[in-house]
Structures are given as C-alpha cells and as structure tokens.
Amino acid sequence: MDSEMVGPVAWERVDRQLRAARNYWLSTARADGRPHARPVWGVWLAGALWFGTGLESVKGRNLLCDPRCTMHLESGDDVVILEGTAERAEDDDAYAAYSRKYDMPADAASFAALPQVGALFRFAPTTAHAWLETAFVDSQATFRF
Template identity: 45%
Template sequence: MTATHRVPWPHHRRRLERATDYWLSSTRPDGRPHVVPLWGVWQDGRLYFSTDPDSVKGRNLAAEPRAAVHLDGGQDVLVVEGTTARVDDDAVRARVDDAMAAKYLTPDGTAYRLAMDPPNRLWELRPERALAWWEALTGPTFTRWAWTGGPEPQPLPD
C-alpha cells in the first residue's frame, strides 16, 4: 500500500504536547486490560504522569511495565506503546512538576502540583512504537513509527 496522505510525526508530537487527557492501558496480573484517563505531559519524547503505587494502574505497572497510551477522539487516531518506569530523578521531577502546573488547574483554580497527591509517584512511558491514522482515510494514512534512540521516532515501512 502506498500512503498518499500520511501525517508527519511533528503533527502527532504537537498533539501529545497539547493534550490534556491521555488514556493509559495497562494489564492486570490475570491478563485483563485496565484503561483509565490521566493527566500528563509529553517532554523529551516521553509521557510523564503520576499515580498512587497502590492504585490498580500503579500495581499493574509495577508488575507489567508495558503499556499503551492514546489521545481522546477517534478521527485523528494516535496510539503510543512502550514501557513504563518510576522516575526518581529530582531534576526531571521538578521540570515535569512545573509543566503540570502550567498545564492543569484544580477545580478551585489552583495550579496543579504533584505534591498535591502525596501518595502519587512520577512515572514515564518510554515509547517504543506508535500507530496513527485518520479514521476517514485509514488505508492511505495508516503510519507506524519506532523509537530507535532519541526523542523522535522513525517511520516504519508498510
């Protein structure tokens, strides 16, 4: 298949950077999927988010770090698959915390800070593959990418 309407990666990177809601899919120990919305920031080619280690997703990610993330909507589809890991680097945590505060407000209008959820820990999704397509033109727009090192992926052949 020859794609004639492929969307370049920078379009999807901007969508990841600007998104307010991300849907994370993890796997329970018995193999059942678990999908939840979450807040996060896309920085340096990774998705950062926080969760309580004792939550379902926290326990799932600790046992099985492979996960997938997709954005809201089904017209301009983007799915990013990768491996998650806890982040304990103070410099990364500070940068992500500032980005979260700039991006999200709590219901009372306060800038969201990671410290507002004391049990939560910072996680990152290290992308390995991505799939994208425009639903109305699935065939000619379907594109796959792979990360081979660095923050930007490389397109995979059809």
C-alpha cells in the same frame, strides 16, 4: 485540512497532538492478564509522556508488576496510539510542565500528598501508530523509537 491530507500522518502532527492533549488513556495489564484502561493527566516532554498515578491504584500496581502498557489520545477519528513501558521517575522539568499545564502544584511532595496522584511515571514509547479515520488507508503511519 485533514480531509485534504495525502500520505501518512507526519510525526510533527503527532507530536503537536501529544503536547496539546489534556487527557491520555493508559492501558495496563493486571497480574492475571485482564486489561485495565483509565484516563490520566500528563505532559509530553523530551520524547516521553510523564503522568501521575497512585502507587496503590490498580494502574499503579499493574505498572509496578509489568511496565508494558499502551497510551492513546481520546479521538477515534484522529488516532494516536503509543506502545511502550512506564516506570517511576523524577524530573524537575516534567513537574514544572505538569504544574503549568494543569495549574496545580506539581513536585514529588505534592504528588505524594495526593493518593490518587502518588508518584510520577515516565512512559517511554517504543512504537507509535497514527491515522485519520477519513483517510485510513492513505494516512496510516507507524513510528519506531
């Protein structure tokens, strides 16, 4: 199917990939500007990626100083890259979706009890880029929110 795709990647495809992914790569900037990239678990819900990270972790500290970041999926062949901002947030629906997806307790108390998780963040994309490596020129798509 992918090799037969003609034209830009459709948003519906990107949305499915974001919902189905287990891991998301988060890239932030340290206070001195050096990049920092790490995988996080998360859920794509209501046009945002909700994920947990420790407030004392490098990525947590980076986001508290500068919420601008990028998020991407693991594949370099079926690419999805999101640019936007991430801020601490609380959302019962996001916690419930996280709990179902990863088969673990997920609420403010359980996140706070795990230092590596710590707090829930809401990543709001402003731009998304997607393409298939096998059809790079024809499949490139950019979405603005």
